[in-house]
Amino acid sequence: MGKLKQAGLVCAGVVGGVLISLQFSAIADKEMRASLPVEELRTFAEVFNAIKTGYVEPVDDKKLITHAISGMLSNLDPHSSYLDADAFKDLQVGTQGEFGGIGIEVGMEDGLVKVISPIEDTPAYRAGVKPGDLIFKIDDTLVKGLTLSEAVKRMRGKPKSQIRLSIIRKGEAKPLDITLVREVIKVQSVKSKLLEGGYGYLRITSFQENTGAAVVKHLGDLFKPGSLKGLVLDLRNDPGGLLNSAVGVSAAFLPPDILVTSTDGRTPDAKHRFSASPADYLRGSREDYIKALPSDARKVPMVVLVNGGSASASEIVAGALQDHKRAIILGTTTFGKGSVQTVLPLPGNTAIKLTTARYFTPSGRSIQAKGIVPDIVVEENANGSSTERLREANLEHHLDNNKEPAPAIKETPAKPPIKAAPVKTRSGAVKDEPDESSELPSREIASKKDYQLNQALNLLKGMQIMQSQR
Incomplete structure (x- = not known):
């Protein structure tokens, strides 16, 4: 009985400690503090004591508590998690654009690691790892558990x-074994190219600490020869990143101080409006990089490319440009990650990543489990098919959209070849047919074989013709 009381005090102390961390980080109103569920904690303590006294092998107290915390968070939604010291350090380093590994954005599905998106120019990308791949074994270790x-x-x-x-891939009869060589992942988050005819191409692969400043620099290079006839902003397969970077990128194309996104949650500091102003896109006392923006960047005709791999911060940018009618969104429906994660440090250089709010576009649309539906739907290939992709609505325990039901993710048959940019707007994934979309993506910037990019350029050229005839 003494052990049971001791275990109960340990559990209450750990749970209380988490609540106190949240209290100081996210809850200002003392009346919002929840009372501890004594009966449930007593049950928890009994389970803890049973494991300590009866499990076939001794188990360390810290390990049990850590697993309990991890289980609490992972069963909330796919993006809440416990970060041990190494994971917390990796998270901090990753936002700087350099980390070690193979280069994939992942989530958890049915106890397996599910690939959301490989990062461009990384070992995973070059080896042909695809969104939706299920990793069931890492070397000789099973992922389950x-x-x-x-x-x-x-x-x-x-x-x-x-x-x-070891990977399970839909459409493959046998599991795939892919051997990779780890390397230091240095993600160049912004790339650009001046295309023939006076059109610009700007690609953002992720939203890091310096992405906003890099966008302004690349725009300066694109506008250096003179005015552009049009600009394609490519956010395909961009898994997101830092919120302030998304606001900064949006500020490069929108009028000053205009609303970019808002967040809403249960606590007062989870409710916020983010505008295209230095206070919302700069961190610390850094110089305002938007001051170096070419004057025509906010006026050039724009098309934004998105697909099912466009998530989080990239959806914020696409939604802001769409709502303010600054750009035409072209491609396929985005991933639908419209939730805010707050990192709350804990003792021992650990932390929890907790979902605290939902994102909304300037018009008040919730992105969560729904995504951004393009103004013009263009599949990846001329035959009307796209790679079937994992989306937020497919993830176990995903947070619901509190504004409207999430669209059903269905498979639809391939459509006839599209001769020109289609104008029909719709949502939903399509069946993955065996065609050139199953090949390893081209590493060439703005490839001439890129069907969606060609359709975006055709649209910009058509807009240019219409404008000249006015």
Whole structure:
């Protein structure tokens, strides 16, 4: 009985400690503090004591408590998680654009690691790892039973060391074994190219600390020869990143101080409106990089490319430009990650990543589990098919859209070839047919074989013709 009381005090102390961390980080109103569920904690303590006294092998107290915290968070939604010291450090380093590993954005599905998107110019991307791939074994370790943090830790490692992933892929009769060589992942988040005819191409692969400043620099390079006839902003397969970077990128194309996005949650500091102003896109006392923006950047005709791999911060940018009618959104429906994660540090250099709010576009639309529906739907290939992609609405325990029901993710048959940019607006994924979309994506910037990009350029050229005839 003494052990039971001791275990109960330990559990209450740990739970209380988490609540106190949240209290100082996110809850200002003391009346919002929830009372501890004593009966449930007593049950928890009994389970803890049963494991400590009766499990076949001794188990460390810290391990049990850590797993309990991890389980609490991972069963809330796919994006809340416990970060041990290594995972917390990796998260901090990753936002700077450099980290070690193989280069994939992942989530957890049915106990397996599910690939959301490979990051461009990384070992995973070059080896042909695809969105939707299920990783069931890392080297000789089965993923089932591991937390997402543990699985990610196993995929990290010293540069030049090998790792073998065993993958289940839809459409493949047998599992795939892919051997990769780890390297230091240095993600160049912004790329650009001046296309023939006076059109610009700007690609954002992720939203890092310096992405906003990099966008302004690339725009300066694109506008250096003179005015552009049009600009394509490519956000396809961009898994997102930092909120302030998304606001900064939006500020490069929108009028000053205009609303970019808003968040809403249960606590007062989860409710916020983010505008195209330095206070919302700069962190610290950094110089305002928007001051170096070419004057025509906010006026040039724009098309934004998106697909099912466009998530989070990229959806914020696409939604803001769409709502303010600054650009035409072209491609396929985005991923639908419209939730805000707050990182709350804990003792021992650990932290929890907790979903605290939902994102909304300037018009008040919720992105969560719905995504951004393009103004013009164009599939990846001329035959009307796109790669079937994992979306937020497919993830286990995903947060619902509190504004409207999430659209059903269905498979639809391939459509006839499209001769010109289609104008029919619709949503939903399509069946993955065996065609050129199943090949490894071209590493060429603004490839001439890129069907969606060609349709975006055709649209810009058509807008140019219409404008000249006025």
